[in-house]
Amino acid sequence: MRTLKPLIVILLICACTSAKKLPQEQYYAFKYYFVQEQRNDSVLFYLKNPIKCPINIQLAKDNLNSDLHSYFGQINLQAMQDTIIRINYPKFNLSSKSKYIVRYGDANQKIKKNVIAFPFPQGKTYKVMQGYNGKFSHNTLYSKYAIDFNLQVGDTIASADKGYVVGVIEDYKEYDTSKAWRDNDKSNYITLYHPHSGLFTQYVHLNYKGALVELGDFIETGQPIGISGMTGFTTKPHLHFNVKYPTSEHGLISTEITFENDLSGNDLKKGDFVKNL
Ligand SMILES: [Zn+2]
Structure with a gap:
């Protein structure tokens, strides 16, 4: 004989927090304009690097030209360099426009680390809010050696090393702490490239129009x-400072660094005060 199990109804009460909708706009660190053209049995790609650091270009997979991306492979262009790539591909389907995957850096470039300055002006003291391998958000390949300093909204961010500006995003206005914002970050940030070392530095959560x-x-x-400001995925105003180097598989990934006065980034723990002497 079958017994009827009581039906348990679980009422899910929507815990609607303050989660905001992600901004509709998408801003980019830099813009590129590549052109493709079909000529006889070939496809030609006119590629130009618009910034002052190497970039790596791949083609995204395209359903109508399913193996074109593998012929294209990975193209490294040096700073401001341009080139034309010709691929023999008689079956090219023009109705599909190629999408590019463009990443910072040339993974073959040898990295020569040097000591760097703190990313704020001389004489200033700030507290470390999160260090290397921080549980809150410094736990991925891209962020694990980042350091958060407690800069307040309006404070000045300074360059940690000499180099070129290769990325500026400054048009976001909002912040939020929900997962969607973590996974699809809408922060304002600046990216610098340091040719002498091959490293990149990033300064994140800038104010709206906060780039100088x-x-x-x-x-x-x-x-x-x-x-400094409070844009993107963040709970308090701060500067997220990250040093990175290029890889062919993952693009820019986070790396350890030593600051002036032989202070290793690894020694900077949550709650420490640091003065830029
Ligand atoms: Zn951070």
Whole structure:
């Protein structure tokens, strides 16, 4: 004999927190304009690197031209370099426009680490809010050696090393702490490239229109480059500072660094105060 099990109805009460909708706009660190053209049995790609660091270009998979991306492979262009790639591909289907995957850096470039300055002006003291391998958000390949300093909204961000401005995003206005914002971050940030080391540095959560520099500018160590803020995935105002190097598989990934006065980034723990002497 069959017994009827009581039906348990679980009422899910929507815990609607303050989660905001992600901004509709998408801003990019830099813009590129590549052109493709079909000529006889070939496809031609006119590629130009618009910024002052190497970039790596791949083609995204395309259903109508299913193996074109494998013929294209990975193209490295040096700073401001342009090139034309010709691929023999008689079956090219024009109705599909190629999408590109463009990443910072040339993974073959040898990295020569040097000591760097703190990313805020001389004489200033800030507290470390999260260090290497921080549980809150410094736990991926892209963020695990980042350091959060407690800069307040309006404080000055300074360059940690000399180099070129290769990315500026400054048009976001909002922040949120929900998962969607973590996975699809809408932060304002500046990316610098340091040719002498091959490293990149990133300064994240800038104020709306908080960049003091433009793409292509050459920056000296300690130069003011931006105004700190609270945009993207964050719970408090702070500067998320990250040093990165390029890989062919994952693009830019986070790496350890030593600051001036031989202070290793690894020694900076949550709650420590750091003065830029
Ligand atoms: Zn951070």
